[in-house]
Amino acid sequence: xxxxPLFCRRAGTGTGxxxxxxxxxxxxxxxxxxxxxxxxxxxxxxxYGIIRLINFAHGDVMMMGCYFAYFGxxxxxxxxxxxxxxxxxxxxxxxxxxxxxxxxxxxxxxxxSALITAIGVSFLxxxxxxxxxxxxxxxxxxxxxxxxxxxxxxxxxxxxxLWTPLxxxxxxxxxxxxxxxxxAGRAMRxxxxxxxxxxxxxxxxxRVISITFAVGSAAAAAGGIMWAMRYPEINPLMGIIPGLKAxxxxxxxxxGNVTGAMLGGLLLGLAEILLVALMPEIAGYRDAIAFxxxxxxxxxxPTGLMGSKLPE
Amino acid sequence: xxxxxxxxxxxxxxxxVSLPAPAFSQAKADTIKIGVFLPMTGGxxxxxxxxxxxxxxxxxxxxxxxxxxxxxxxxxxxSDKIEAANAVTRLVEKEKAVAIIGxxxxxxxxxxxxxxxxxxxxxxxxxxxxxxxxxxxxxxxRVCFIDPFQGEMAAKYAYETLKKRRAALIIxxxxxxxxGLADFFEKSFTKLGGQIVSKTYCQTGDKDFTAQISAIKxxxxxxxxxxxxxxxxxxxxxxxxxxxxxIPVISGDGAQDKALLDIGKQxxxxxxxxxxxxxxxxxxxxxxxxxxxxxxKFGKVGTFDVMGADAYFxxxxxxxxxxxxxxAKIRAALANTKNFKGISGTINIGEDGNAVKSLVIVQVRGGxxxxxxxxxxxxxxxxxxxxxxxxx
Numbered sequence: 138x139x140x141x142p143l144f145c146r147r148a149g150t151g152t153g154x155x156x157x158x159x160x161x162x163x164x165x166x167x168x169x170x171x172x173x174x175x176x177x178x179x180x181x182x183x184x185y186g187i188i189r190l191i192n193f194a195h196g197d198v199m200m201m202g203c204y205f206a207y208f209g210x211x212x213x214x215x216x217x218x219x220x221x222x223x224x225x226x227x228x229x230x231x232x233x234x235x236x237x238x239x240x241x242x243x244x245x246x247x248x249x250s251a252l253i254t255a256i257g258v259s260f261l262x263x264x265x266x267x268x269x270x271x272x273x274x275x276x277x278x279x280x281x282x283x284x285x286x287x288x289x290x291x292x293x294x295x296x297x298x299l300w301t302p303l304x305x306x307x308x309x310x311x312x313x314x315x316x317x318x319x320x321a322g323r324a325m326r327x328x329x330x331x332x333x334x335x336x337x338x339x340x341x342x343x344r345v346i347s348i349t350f351a352v353g354s355a356a357a358a359a360g361g362i363m364w365a366m367r368y369p370e371i372n373p374l375m376g377i378i379p380g381l382k383a384x385x386x387x388x389x390x391x392x393g394n395v396t397g398a399m400l401g402g403l404l405l406g407l408a409e410i411l412l413v414a415l416m417p418e419i420a421g422y423r424d425a426i427a428f429x430x431x432x433x434x435x436x437x438x439p440t441g442l443m444g445s446k447l448p449e
Numbered sequence: 450x451x452x453x454x455x456x457x458x459x460x461x462x463x464x465x466v467s468l469p470a471p472a473f474s475q476a477k478a479d480t481i482k483i484g485v486f487l488p489m490t491g492g493x494x495x496x497x498x499x500x501x502x503x504x505x506x507x508x509x510x511x512x513x514x515x516x517x518x519x520x521x522x523x524x525x526x527x528s529d530k531i532e533a534a535n536a537v538t539r540l541v542e543k544e545k546a547v548a549i550i551g552x553x554x555x556x557x558x559x560x561x562x563x564x565x566x567x568x569x570x571x572x573x574x575x576x577x578x579x580x581x582x583x584x585x586x587x588x589x590x591r592v593c594f595i596d597p598f599q600g601e602m603a604a605k606y607a608y609e610t611l612k613k614r615r616a617a618l619i620i621x622x623x624x625x626x627x628x629g630l631a632d633f634f635e636k637s638f639t640k641l642g643g644q645i646v647s648k649t650y651c652q653t654g655d656k657d658f659t660a661q662i663s664a665i666k667x668x669x670x671x672x673x674x675x676x677x678x679x680x681x682x683x684x685x686x687x688x689x690x691x692x693x694x695x696i697p698v699i700s701g702d703g704a705q706d707k708a709l710l711d712i713g714k715q716x717x718x719x720x721x722x723x724x725x726x727x728x729x730x731x732x733x734x735x736x737x738x739x740x741x742x743x744x745x746k747f748g749k750v751g752t753f754d755v756m757g758a759d760a761y762f763x764x765x766x767x768x769x770x771x772x773x774x775x776x777a778k779i780r781a782a783l784a785n786t787k788n789f790k791g792i793s794g795t796i797n798i799g800e801d802g803n804a805v806k807s808l809v810i811v812q813v814r815g816g817x818x819x820x821x822x823x824x825x826x827x828x829x830x831x832x833x834x835x836x837x838x839x840x841x
Contacts, residue, residue, distance in 0.1 A: 159667050162692070166659035272494030274680055276711035286691045293692045368656035369687070370680050370712045374491065378654060413649075413660035420650040420661065421622040 158291045163414040164407070165294055171406020172301040173364050177383035178390070178398035179305070180356030183312055186393035187329045187349050189248065193255040194235065195357055196380015197262035200373060202228040202358025203277065203365045204270055210278055217280045221362050225355040232354025233347045240350075241343060259380075266373025277369040284366075297367050304363060305399060308356055312395060321348050329393075378424070385431045391441030400442060405430065480520040481774060483764065484546030484570075486536035486561060487757075488553055491528025492653050493678050495708040496553035500575050500757025504550060506743045507758035507765075514768050526552050530560035537561035541568045547774040548573070550760045553753065554678075554703075555579035555626040562589045569776040571783055573764045575756035576725065578702060579629045583802035588776070590783050590802040592759045592791065593702070594826065596626070599723045600633025600676070602808060602824050603699050606721070607672050608641040611697055617647040617670035619661050619685055621677040624653055630676035630701050638674075646670045651681060658685040659692060666694045676701040682720070683713030690716050697721065702808075705752045710816060720813045721821070726752045726793040727809050729820040735762065736792040752793075759791040763798070 181195045192198075205227045209220030239258050243250045285296040316322040324345040327335040336342045364379055365371050383398075386405050390397025405427060413420040434441060485504060487497030501523060508519055522544045526533035533552055540546045541564060549565055549572045552558045558577035565572045566588045574582060574591040578599060583589045607613045616638055621627035635645055647668040649661035662685065665673065673689065673696055675682055682704045689698070700722040709717055728750055731740065739758060743750045763786055768774065771782035786798040797805045810821040 159663065162663045163660060166657075166663060169659070170657050267490050271498070272488075272490035273498050274495065274708050274712060276683075276708075276714060278714075286693075288693065295691055368684055369714075370656070370684060372494070378656075410657075410660045414664055417647075417649045417661070417664055421652050423655075424652070 159414075162292055163410055165292060165298060166414075167407035167410035168403065169295060169298045169301070169367065169406070170410060171403035172298070172305060172399075173360070173367060173402070174379070174382050174386045174405050175399035175402025176301060176305045176308070176363055177357065177360035177379055178386040178402050179308060179312065179395055180353040180360065181380075181383050182387040182390070182392055182395055182398040183316075183356065184349060184353040185387070186395070187325045188332075188346055189329070190240065190251050190255065191384070191392075192353070193252070193380070193384075194258040194262060195353070195383065196376030196378075197259050197266075198228060198232060198235070198354050198376070199357040199361035199364070199379065200266060200371070200376035201231055201262060202354075202361040203371045203375065204266070205358070206362050206365070207275060207277055207371055217278075221359075224362065225358045228358035229351040229355040232350040232357075235354075236347050236350040240346075244343075263373055263377070270373055272373065274370050274372040277365040277371050279366040279369055295367070297363065301363055304359060308359055309395060309399070312352060312356065315352060321345055325349055382427055385427050387441075388431055389434055389441055391443040394441070394443045397441055397443035404442075479517050481514050481517045481768070482520045482522060482544060482546045483761075484537075484540030484544055484549040484551075485521055485523045486526045486533060486540060486549065486551035486557075487523070488528040488557065489523070489525040492680065493528045493554055493703075495679060495706040496576065496703075496753045497525070497528075499706065499751050499753035500553055500760075502747050503575075503743065503754035503757030503759075504761045506739065506746060506754075507761040510739065510742060511762065511765050514765050515772065515774070519765070522546060526557050526561070528554070528557070530556050533557035533561040534564060537564040537572075541565055541570050546570060547776070548764055548768065548779055550575065550757070550764060552577065554624065555582050555629070556624055558582050558589070558591075559625060562586055565589070569780075571764075571767075571776060571780045573760045573783065575760040576702065576753060577626075579625050580803075581625065581629070586802065588780055590763075590798055590804075592763050592793075592796055592798075592804050593725055593756060594806055594808055595803050596630045596701075597633045598826060599701055599808060600630050601637040602810075603674065603676075603701065603723050604634050604637035604641060604643070606723075606810060607674070607697075607699055608638060608643050611672060613672035613697070614643050615646045615668075615670045616643055616672050616674055617649075617665040617668060618645060619649050619651060619658065619665070619673070619675045619677065621653055621681055622650045624678070626701075626703065627677050631674070634674050634676065651677070651685075653678065653681065655681065656684055658688050661685075662689050662692050662694055666692060671696055673698045674700070676703070678703045679706045679709040680712060683709050683717055686713055686720060687716040702752070705811060705818060707749070707751055710813065710818075713813075714816075717813050718816070722811055723808050723824075724752055724811045724818075725808065726755045727811050727818055727820040730809055730823060731792065733790045733792060733794065735790055739792050755792045759793050759796065762791055763789055763796060 184192045202224050205224035206220050209215045209223050239254050243254050287294045324340045386401035387398045390401030409423045412426055487501055489497045524536040526536045553576050555577040558574045559582055566586050571588045576593050578593055578596045580595050618631050620631040647665045682700050698720050702724045704722045705724045740750050767782035768779055771778040784800050789796040794806050805826050807823050807825045809823050811818050812821050
């Protein structure tokens with residue numbers, strides 16, 4: 138492991154071992170944060186990849202997923218596993234309803250209309266959340282197996298750091314299976330190439346897009362629940378920043394590319410953590426850095442790290 | 450076609466819920482209109498929600514002033530400075546409020562204050578503690594202590610009672626309150642002979658503090674001072690314990706909301722902070738009257754609820770003494786508030802608009818806020834304006 142001179146100066150504790158521990162700990166912190174961004178970005182990028190819609194309501198759908206899980210545990214005293222699955226199912230249904238109510242009517246309008254509709258849905262969900270759930274934040278209960286922290290050679294490794302990639306992997310393989318191995322998935326891939334021709338082939342495009350939203354929203358719920366377990370505070374506006382960060386991660390990895398989203402998330406998380414670790418004076422600007430990366434990528438490599446050539 | 454109807458329904462629903470809380474404005478000659486601007490949503494919603502409940506209970510206990518019915522007009526400042534300025538403009542210009550209560554946090558009160566100041570409408574803040582809130586303002590008052598006192602007492606407690614010498618700080622850079630309070634703590638702590646070994650920053654709304662905490666841990670501090678708001682305090686304490694930083698944590702009055710316990714759960718156990726009020730230490734007759742009424746309606750009483758009610762009671766008392774709803778006269782009466790037995794203690798307001806009162810040290814124990822000690826203010830007289838240190 139190479140240690141930058143900058144880092145040595147900052148840690149300033151003298152012995153090399155401590156510096157290494159410090160650095161490795163910060164790497165773990167970065168991976169923990171980044172894998173969450175990546176997980177949330179998967180649903181984002183999947184929906185984009187198929188219907189070319191940047192679903193700005195993704196973060197808010199994630200918020201709704203967290204509240205479903207919260208109420209599942211608190212009000213219906215479901216065991217956490219059942220509650221999480223129920224939350225994913227409910228969020229999937231919500232995703233379909235959003236599609237039917239908000240996106241279907243503008244399906245054939247210019248793409249910018251759909252984008253603006255997505256922003257409208259985002260505000261709708263946020264304000265609906267404020268009215269229904271109230272503005273006061275609520276504490277999320279983390280099941281013990283996820284709350285544990287392992288100490289290895291002075292490094293503190295939260296169990297979630299190990300769980301997030303596992304759940305991401307399961308989710309990712311699930312999504313890839315649906316896209317590449319099912320009939321609906323084949324239709325999804327067709328739609329991403331040419332929606333009109335797919336319709337002419339007799340495919341019920343609206344139904345397939347609904348399935349896409351259901352899967353994307355369920356993934357958002359899973360990401361949200363993992364997020365809420367790591368940062369156990371939920372409020373109706375909680376989806377905004379993770380949603381934007383996931384968007385940055387998706388663009389960084391190449392929007393539309395599911396694996397790229399994961400990679401983009403990791404890079405973003407590491408960049409944020411290392412910025413704060415190495416330059417504590419400017420820690421307040423970490424969000425600015427994230428969005429600076431977005432602008433940089435859009436200017437110099439609009440297709441992202443793993444993105445293919447632009448379709449147009 | 451059906452889809453279109455559904456879309457329209459969605460749109461209407463969206464418009465309906467995104468409109469600001471409607472302010473009921475059937476102003477009659479026989480009512481006194483008091484404007485309220487508080488963070489009902491957003492990052493510090495818990496303060497606003499609590500204070501609003503307190504104000505409502507206080508109004509029910511004292512529904513008339515000067516023989517006229519009191520009408521409260523609430524505008525949400527959304528925990529945002531720009532929204533706070535808009536809220537005050539609306540209360541002053543559209544609602545024509547005779548006086549205003551708000552806001553919960555310093556930054557928002559500082560954003561809204563100058564508008565009311567210019568219009569000559571008195572403002573009473575329940576809990577904005579930064580000295581700059583009232584500095585140089587004739588019409589801005591508060592019923593809480595100010596941060597130099599709070600920061601000094603926290604530093605003294607850390608240095609003298611806990612015998613700690615190496616302090617680390619996590620400061621929310623986006624809030625005037627946090628930056629100011631950290632500054633006062635640092636000055637007092639170093640003056641006593643302590644050392645600030647690490648100073649790190651975050652921003653309101655941040656969820657991840659692991660980078661800051663890992664950096665702090667490397668500097669080996671023996672006490673952590675985090676004068677931030679409840680969400681940030683709860684989340685950073687959880688992450689501190691996760692990262693094995695097991696040192697006492699001290700915070701300011703911003704920590705004292707039950708949302709802290711709800712979010713932080715077992716992780717905030719042991720947190721100490723300087724606060725305005727703790728039920729166990731309530732002694733005044735007004736507190737004995739208010740608490741049962743409040744708890745019957747809303748459950749266990751919290752600090753911000755009480756401070757909201759105190760702001761209402763102090764304002765009502767001033768309007769009665771002024772025998773008028775004219776801004777200048779209410780202002781003069783407010784500035785002349787002496788020995789008012791509020792719920793949170795005895796309130797004296799000086800010409801500078803600041804309340805001089807004692808603070809309580811509170812600790813989280815057994816999943817609840819527990820009273821530790823009361824600290825009286827240094828002098829009976831409020832500090833002169835010039836004494837308030839400049840902020841960065």
